Amino acid sequence: MLGFLGIDDGWVSAAYLLCMLSTLLCVVYGLINWNRGEAEVKQEDAEWAAHEKQVEEEL
Amino acid sequence: MFGGHAMLAAVKMSEVIVVIVYLMVVGYLGFLGFRGTKSETDYLVAGRKTHPFIMALSYGATFISTSAIVGFGGVAGMFGMSLLWLTFLNIFVGIFIAFVVFGGPTRRMGHQLDAHTFPELLGRRYGNSMFIQVFSGLVIFLFIPLYAAAVLIGGCEFISSQFSIDYDVALLVFSILIAAYVVVGGLKGVMYTDALQGSIMFIGMIILLIWSYAAVGGITAGHQALTDLGQGPNIFGGIGFKGWTAMPEFGWGVAMKADGVTPNPDGYSLWWIVVSTITLGVGIGVLAQPQLAVRFMTVKSKRELNRAVLVGGIFILIMTGVAFTVGSLSNLFFHDKDFVAGRLVDVSGNGSTPAEFEWVIAKEERDINVGPDGALLNPAVDNTDLKCVPCIVLHIDTADDEAADTFLIYRGHGGVAAIMPRAEIGVLADGVVPGEAQQTDVQAWLADDGDIMSLIGQNVGVLPRATAFTRAVIQKGDYFAFNTGSIIPTYIKAAMPGWFGLIFLLTLLAAAMSTLSSQFHAVGTSIGRDVYEQVTGKHGKSIVITRVGIIVGIILAVLISHYARVGYIIARATAIFFGLCASAFLPAFVGGLFSKRVTPAAAKASIVVGFIVSAFWLLFIKDQEARALGVCKFLFDKHSLLLGHPSWPVVDPIVVALPLSILTFIVVTLLTKPCSEEHLAKCFKK
Numbered sequence: 060m061l062g063f064l065g066i067d068d069g070w071v072s073a074a075y076l077l078c079m080l081s082t083l084l085c086v087v088y089g090l091i092n093w094n095r096g097e098a099e100v101k102q103e104d105a106e107w108a109a110h111e112k113q114v115e116e117e118l
Numbered sequence: 119m120f121g122g123h124a125m126l127a128a129v130k131m132s133e134v135i136v137v138i139v140y141l142m143v144v145g146y147l148g149f150l151g152f153r154g155t156k157s158e159t160d161y162l163v164a165g166r167k168t169h170p171f172i173m174a175l176s177y178g179a180t181f182i183s184t185s186a187i188v189g190f191g192g193v194a195g196m197f198g199m200s201l202l203w204l205t206f207l208n209i210f211v212g213i214f215i216a217f218v219v220f221g222g223p224t225r226r227m228g229h230q231l232d233a234h235t236f237p238e239l240l241g242r243r244y245g246n247s248m249f250i251q252v253f254s255g256l257v258i259f260l261f262i263p264l265y266a267a268a269v270l271i272g273g274c275e276f277i278s279s280q281f282s283i284d285y286d287v288a289l290l291v292f293s294i295l296i297a298a299y300v301v302v303g304g305l306k307g308v309m310y311t312d313a314l315q316g317s318i319m320f321i322g323m324i325i326l327l328i329w330s331y332a333a334v335g336g337i338t339a340g341h342q343a344l345t346d347l348g349q350g351p352n353i354f355g356g357i358g359f360k361g362w363t364a365m366p367e368f369g370w371g372v373a374m375k376a377d378g379v380t381p382n383p384d385g386y387s388l389w390w391i392v393v394s395t396i397t398l399g400v401g402i403g404v405l406a407q408p409q410l411a412v413r414f415m416t417v418k419s420k421r422e423l424n425r426a427v428l429v430g431g432i433f434i435l436i437m438t439g440v441a442f443t444v445g446s447l448s449n450l451f452f453h454d455k456d457f458v459a460g461r462l463v464d465v466s467g468n469g470s471t472p473a474e475f476e477w478v479i480a481k482e483e484r485d486i487n488v489g490p491d492g493a494l495l496n497p498a499v500d501n502t503d504l505k506c507v508p509c510i511v512l513h514i515d516t517a518d519d520e521a522a523d524t525f526l527i528y529r530g531h532g533g534v535a536a537i538m539p540r541a542e543i544g545v546l547a548d549g550v551v552p553g554e555a556q557q558t559d560v561q562a563w564l565a566d567d568g569d570i571m572s573l574i575g576q577n578v579g580v581l582p583r584a585t586a587f588t589r590a591v592i593q594k595g596d597y598f599a600f601n602t603g604s605i606i607p608t609y610i611k612a613a614m615p616g617w618f619g620l621i622f623l624l625t626l627l628a629a630a631m632s633t634l635s636s637q638f639h640a641v642g643t644s645i646g647r648d649v650y651e652q653v654t655g656k657h658g659k660s661i662v663i664t665r666v667g668i669i670v671g672i673i674l675a676v677l678i679s680h681y682a683r684v685g686y687i688i689a690r691a692t693a694i695f696f697g698l699c700a701s702a703f704l705p706a707f708v709g710g711l712f713s714k715r716v717t718p719a720a721a722k723a724s725i726v727v728g729f730i731v732s733a734f735w736l737l738f739i740k741d742q743e744a745r746a747l748g749v750c751k752f753l754f755d756k757h758s759l760l761l762g763h764p765s766w767p768v769v770d771p772i773v774v775a776l777p778l779s780i781l782t783f784i785v786v787t788l789l790t791k792p793c794s795e796e797h798l799a800k801c802f803k804k
Contacts, residue, residue: 065341066199068364074202078439081210085431088218089424096222096420107229107415114234114647 133281133620140624144299144631147311173422174429175316176632177413181212181404182319182437183633184272184626185265188606189688190438193396194445195586195605196354196686198344198362200392201442207401208438213430216405221414221423223711228415230803235640236408237648240703240725243710243801244718245793248652250706250725255648257702257729258408259641263671265695266637267678268688270296271603273630274679279607280619282523285592285683292630293676299631300638300668315628320436322625327440329614334450344450351537353480353507353587358388362446366392371764383764394770395693402772403696406703408644409636441606445586448609452589456612458524458580459546459555460516462573465528467510472498475531477506478591479599482684484745485757504597507534510570511591511598512541512580516552525591525598526582528570539584543570546577555579594683602686641671685742693770694736694743701728701775705783714798720786728779732771741767 066072194201224239233239237258241251270292278288334340341363348361358367366388367373373385404410417423467476477499486505489495499506508531513522530538544563546555560579564570582589590604610622646664651657682691705724709716736743737750741758744750744767751757760766792798 065338065343065345066363067345068361070365071199071202071363074206075199077206078202078209078435081206081214082431082435085209085214085427088214089426089428089431092421092424092427094421096424098419098421100418101229103229103232104418107232107234110232111234111416114643 133623136620137623137627140627141295141299143314144311147314171429172310172313173413173417174426174433175320176312177410177426178430178433178437179312179316179319179628179632180413180636181208181407181410181633182434182629183269184276184630185268185633185688185692186438187323187441187626187629188272188275188603189268189686189692190396190400191441191445192586192590192602192605193686193689194442195448195590195609196602197359197366197388197392197396198348198364198449199442199446200365201396201445202439203393204397204401205435205438205442207397208404208434209431211401212404213427213434216410217414217423217427217430220405220411220711221417221426222420224411224414225417225420225423226804227711227801228412230800233415234412235643235648236411236703237644239411240706240710240721241648241652244706244721245797247718247722249722250718251648252652253722253725253729254408254703255644255652257698258644259649259667259671261695261698262408262637262641262644263674264678264691266634266641266671266675267682268691268695269630269633269637270675270679271683271688273626275601275603275683276607276610276623276626279604279611280623282517286680289676289679293672293679296631296634297672300635300672312632315632316433318621318628319625320433322621323436323440325618325621326444326610326614327436329618330444330447330451333455333613334447340447340450343454344447347450347453352585353534353537354388355537356382357384357391358386362449365389369765386765387768390765390768390770394768394773395697396689399693399697399700399770399772402704402776403693403698403700406699406707407696408699408703409640411707444609445606448586448605448613451609451613452582452584452586456582456584456589457555457557458514458516458526458582458612459552459559459578460514460524461518461552462512462543462576462578463515463520463522464513465510465570465574466513467508467531468528468570472496472508475508476511476598477504478509478511478527479504479594479597480507481505482599483742484748484751486745506597507538507600508532509538509598512543512570514578514580518553525593526580527584527588527591539582539588541583542581543573543578545573546579550577552577557581599684601683603683603688638668638671642668690742697770697772697775698729698732701732701772701779703728704776705780709783709787710801714802715792716783716787717790717792719790720783723786724779724783727782728775731775731778735771735774739766740769740771 063072064075066075190201190204227243228239231239231242233242237251237254240254241247244250270289274285274288274292277292278285331337331340334343345361345363348363352359358373360367367386368389369386373382374380375382414423467474469475475498482504484503486503487495487499488502494502496506510528512526512528514524514526515522516524526541527539528541528543529535542563544560546552546559547561550559557579564573586605587600587602590601590608591598592601592604610619642664645667646660650660650663702725706721710721737747738744738759741761745757750759758767
């Protein structure tokens with residue numbers, strides 16, 4: 060494997076590149092799905108949140 | 119001289135004021151949360167929209183701590199950019215997989231089952247298993263303090279370096295600060311506090327990155343110079359180090375030394391340390407982190423998780439990516455540009471016999487200085503547990519307070535001289551204040567064979583010509599020691615402008631506080647809600663136990679931080695906790711989220727197998743940990759059962775424990791029955 064950006068070792072170059080690419084993946088995924096997945100808050104969600112608040116307050 | 123004092127006092131006063139203002143802002147945001155208006159849950163209760171950045175920054179600030187920045191950043195200073203594989207896993211597994219694949223189902227199932235802690239989620243998923251909840255709670259309660267200690271040590275290393283104060287004093291102050299924060303309301307998961315902390319961390323690391331790359335002439339030029347520097351002899355050459363921009367030597371068993379004939383049983387150790395301990399443990403373990411998994415439950419819908427992926431990916435890149443890159447690049451700075459000025463208070467180790475050398479600790483490990491016959495391998499070091507390098511050490515007072523505060527290697531003695539720095543030293547021109555001195559202020563450089571002792575008492579300038587590892591020297595009792603945790607703090611102090619030290623201090627305070635508060639939250643709920651309430655059946659009556667649990671957790675973490683400041687303890691302690699969580703919980707967690715076929719018996723078996731194999735490996739196989747714990751030595755009179763079988767003693771527990779845990783989970787699932795249809799319908803209700 061060839062190195063780049065002054066890093067001669069292919070494995071470390073690959074790690075450097077994969078860091079950038081995985082960040083890009085996160086950005087693209089986030090943009091595409093920015094408005095997807097919205098759902099109404101159901102009763103169990105609200106109940107969970109109310110209990111969670113109680114747990115927090117006990118702490 | 120007086121001017122130096124005044125300036126120092128002024129800098130410290132401004133630092134103290136900024137820290138106090140910052141704490142007041144955090145306190146105010148905590149107060150807002152206390153009044154019940156801005157916690158994550160409140161948004162969900164009210165059904166209101168949360169800002170997409172908040173969840174991601176909050177998660178990121180919890181995930182990333184001083185352990186990642188100072189601890190793992192320091193390890194990158196030693197071992198180089200191969201650590202970027204961990205950054206890749208942090209982003210791809212810790213953010214992308216965690217949010218896209220795990221986030222939604224965790225949130226849905228948590229709400230369906232009304233689970234509020236990670237053990238509770240596991241227990242309820244598997245037919246309300248008390249065993250799973252109590253056992254998981256105990257594991258978390260017992261081992262999170264180790265991870266919390268890693269975070270504490272990271273913070274204290276920086277405070278001690280930045281303010282030139284004793285490490286234990288820093289630990290005391292920092293612990294009181296954290297305890298106050300936790301008690302006052304830092305446990306409440308106040309979003310804006312975490313988001314503020316995440317933002318400060320982000321800004322601090324961006325400045326650090328740009329400044330560091332600019333200082334080495336840009337990205338490609340910097341990497342190339344680091345590659346070239348890495349070709350020289352290195353203290354880690356014997357364990358497979360091949361430069362800061364290269365992976366260590368890969369292989370299994372006994373390697374050959376450069377001559378091609380001498381066997382070297384440690385020749386592949388570094389690869390296994392970097393890949394199995396540093397990268398895999400933390401990289402995969404993040405998925406089963408109790409304090410992170412519960413965060414998914416606090417969001418309103420899948421949409422918040424989708425949006426958080428964008429922010430989280432960038433955030434993690436800027437945190438660990440920058441820490442590991444800058445840690446590696448610091449070698450270039452320390453070797454080529456570092457300049458230290460001050461009064462040469464003393465020179466130690468400048469003699470001709472071993473008894474006169476300054477023996478600097480390179481490694482602290484039980485019986486590392488004992489041969490097979492029981493005699494000391496190096497009789498000049500009167501301690502069985504220290505591996506030391508013979509050096510000449512310069513004691514320099516840079517703060518103008520009559521006491522040496524900076525210790526630099528001047529030369530190595532004997533064979534190790536080739537891998538030790540060859541510092542250059544010279545007397546400063548008359549009238550130059552050391553605090554403001556430049557390299558050009560050195561009047562006369564000492565010749566290579568000059569008399570170093572003749573400079574004692576004078577104001578000198580030193581070019582340390584060190585690597586990150588050999589530059590980070592601390593005083594430890596009667597000895598000096600190379601301390602990985604000091605690499606990033608030393609770099610910040612030496613390479614960055616004074617004002618940045620302040621920003622970085624806030625960055626680290628933020629990183630430590632956000633992570634520690636979530637850790638102690640997990641400690642408290644695990645012992646109170648998961649263990650006490652389950653065992654006694656007294657629901658909602660665990661407040662006292664929870665609080666005592668938190669206090670015990672804090673005390674344990676502080677004690678570990680006090681006694682275990684050695685080697686790359688921050689990264690190792692973090693890796694132990696992450697690896698343990700992965701091996702014990704990951705199969706049951708993944709199976710429980712995505713399959714209806716998996717069974718409670720399988721979950722119990724895999725949790726127990728994952729935990730026991732990890733514990734066994736740490737106690738009896740992994741050399742460094744087994745030595746430190748001493749059980750193997752006590753029972754079998756040797757430090758690791760597989761000593762003499764390289765490379766087993768350097769393989770991380772996760773490599774063995776996680777596959778066995780997965781295998782157990784699958785086999786027992788095939789042999790036993792899943793939960794009732796009714797229960798599964800509740801768990802997986804859309």
